[in-house]
Amino acid sequence: MRRIADSTVRRLSLYLRTLEGLEKEGRATVSSEDLAEQGGTTSAQVRKDLSFFGSFGKRGLGYAVPELAHRLRDILGLGREYRVAIIGAGNIGQALMRFRGFDQRGFHVIRVYDRDPAKVGCEWNGVVVQDEEELDTDLRADPVDMAIIVTPAPEAQRLADRLVEAGVKAILNFAPIQLRTPDDVVVKNVNLALELEALSYGLRHR
Amino acid sequence: MRRIADSTVRRLSLYLRTLEGLEKEGRATVSSEDLAEQGGTTSAQVRKDLSFFGSFGKRGLGYAVPELAHRLRDILGLGREYRVAIIGAGNIGQALMRFRGFDQRGFHVIRVYDRDPAKVGCEWNGVVVQDEEELDTDLRADPVDMAIIVTPAPEAQRLADRLVEAGVKAILNFAPIQLRTPDDVVVKNVNLALELEALSYGLRHR
Numbered sequence: 435m436r437r438i439a440d441s442t443v444r445r446l447s448l449y450l451r452t453l454e455g456l457e458k459e460g461r462a463t464v465s466s467e468d469l470a471e472q473g474g475t476t477s478a479q480v481r482k483d484l485s486f487f488g489s490f491g492k493r494g495l496g497y498a499v500p501e502l503a504h505r506l507r508d509i510l511g512l513g514r515e516y517r518v519a520i521i522g523a524g525n526i527g528q529a530l531m532r533f534r535g536f537d538q539r540g541f542h543v544i545r546v547y548d549r550d551p552a553k554v555g556c557e558w559n560g561v562v563v564q565d566e567e568e569l570d571t572d573l574r575a576d577p578v579d580m581a582i583i584v585t586p587a588p589e590a591q592r593l594a595d596r597l598v599e600a601g602v603k604a605i606l607n608f609a610p611i612q613l614r615t616p617d618d619v620v621v622k623n624v625n626l627a628l629e630l631e632a633l634s635y636g637l638r639h640r
Numbered sequence: 641m642r643r644i645a646d647s648t649v650r651r652l653s654l655y656l657r658t659l660e661g662l663e664k665e666g667r668a669t670v671s672s673e674d675l676a677e678q679g680g681t682t683s684a685q686v687r688k689d690l691s692f693f694g695s696f697g698k699r700g701l702g703y704a705v706p707e708l709a710h711r712l713r714d715i716l717g718l719g720r721e722y723r724v725a726i727i728g729a730g731n732i733g734q735a736l737m738r739f740r741g742f743d744q745r746g747f748h749v750i751r752v753y754d755r756d757p758a759k760v761g762c763e764w765n766g767v768v769v770q771d772e773e774e775l776d777t778d779l780r781a782d783p784v785d786m787a788i789i790v791t792p793a794p795e796a797q798r799l800a801d802r803l804v805e806a807g808v809k810a811i812l813n814f815a816p817i818q819l820r821t822p823d824d825v826v827v828k829n830v831n832l833a834l835e836l837e838a839l840s841y842g843l844r845h846r
Contacts, residue, residue, distance in 0.1 A: 438845075440838060447837045448818065474818035510837050511844030518836070529735035535816065535833040541840075580839055603846070604839040610741065612654065612680035620842030622835050627741040629828050630724070631653045631716050632646060633786055633810040634747075636826030638717030639644075640809070 440622075442483050446506055448473040449480065453503040463496040515540045519573070519602075521593050522584035523548035523556070523563045526608055526626075530582060531558045545578065566593075573600035580604040587611045594621075646828075648689050652712055654679040655686065659709040669702040721746045725779070725808075727799050728790035729754035729762070729769045732814055732832075736788060737764045751784065772799075779806035786810040793817045800827075 452472035456464055466477035473480065484490050487509055490497055507513050518541050520527050530536070531543055548554060549566040556563045564572070581602045583590050590609030597605060604620045607613050610628070613621055658678035662670055672683035679686065690696050693715055696703055713719055724747050726733050736742070737749055754760060755772040762769045770778070787808045789796050796815030803811060810826045813819050816834070819827055 443838050443841045444834055447834045451816065472818060511840035512837065516840060525735040525738040529731040532731040533832060536836060539833045539837065541836045579843070580836065604843050606835055606839060610657065612678060618846060620839055620846065622838050624830065624835055626736070626739060627745045628650055628653045629812055629830055630742065630747045630786065631718065631745065632649050632828050633812060633826055634717035634722060635649045637785070637810050640824060640826065
């Protein structure tokens with residue numbers, strides 16, 4: 435399969451949310467127009483996005499809701515549960531631990547690390563904060579699927595190196611730096627200040 | 641100016657961070673290669689991104705650091721301070737209030753609203769949580785430049801409508817729904833569960 439843009443993957447997730455709502459209501463079919471509205475896009479874009487992954491839907495009948503939901507879950511790799519470690523128990527790290535949106539989607543935070551002795555041993559949401567020193571041996575003995583780095587920028591690369599070394603293949607990075615990782619490691623970045631800068635750019639150029 | 645992709649704006653923010661670091665070190669010039677490395681991209685991409693905004697730099701000499709930093713701050717609308725309101729004082733809202741990365745970039749959280757009586761009146765980071773009921777009159781009397789919606793999905797659209805009605809032109813939305821807003825309102829979305837789904841997609845299709 436050819437490389438799909440991040441923005442397409444993002445829309446697939448939004449279509450899936452719509453489909454899951456419709457599944458609960460017992461709806462059998464949905465039009466590309468309805469999917470488009472919920473995903474904030476056009477019906478042509480919906481058809482284009484879905485066409486990357488083969489042929490779905492029938493002209494005039496729309497898409498079969500359970501079938502398309504099942505395919506999208508499969509495409510997005512959501513047919514399973516994921517074990518997640520959070521590295522950094524600061525404000526954002528704590529908020530992520532308590533964030534219910536992760537568990538609901540099959541992403542379970544099972545471990546949290548920090549190097550601050552004042553934080554190590556604290557329990558949040560049933561998970562005890564562990565000493566960062568233990569990270570390497572822990573992850574080798576009992577691997578996680580994903581790690582979320584929520585540390586200050588100067589520590590992030592060193593931690594990413596250790597995570598990769600311990601076998602982690604997927605990292606969500608909140609630190610405001612560009613991580614260098616091997617090609618077989620998937621990295622996504624969330625930079626909250628950058629989001630506000632995108633807004634200020636938008637205000638400036640409306 | 642023609643519409644610039646979000647991904648380009650994001651890279652401009654990253655180039656600016658590099659330039660600001662170099663300004664502190666007193667460096668006079670920087671090559672597109674150096675900017676590329678910090679921005680996680682290629683020197684061709686750097687030249688292309690900057691060419692949208694006119695001609696910078698001289699072949700063989702690179703870019704003048706203070707001049708390019710100044711231009712990027714201007715392009716990104718960062719030559720001023722912004723007043724920000726946070727709507728929703730839950731886990732993520734609280735973390736954002738305490739997040740130092742915003743103030744450093746000129747985004748000042750001056751007001752927080754929630755509808756939970758247990759939260760109204762609490763003080764975090766010098767800001768007292770106000771009753772959501774007061775939002776409309778407050779924002780008309782003393783406007784903010786941006787609002788950050790950090791509420792559950794079912795409340796987000798209604799709050800966005802009230803913000804728009806009260807004159808807010810830029811919204812950062814953390815609720816997992818697609819907000820409907822007028823064309824002159826800039827909206828950016830942060831969906832943390834979607835970021836993990838992008839990782840699971842990445843793991844599935846490596």
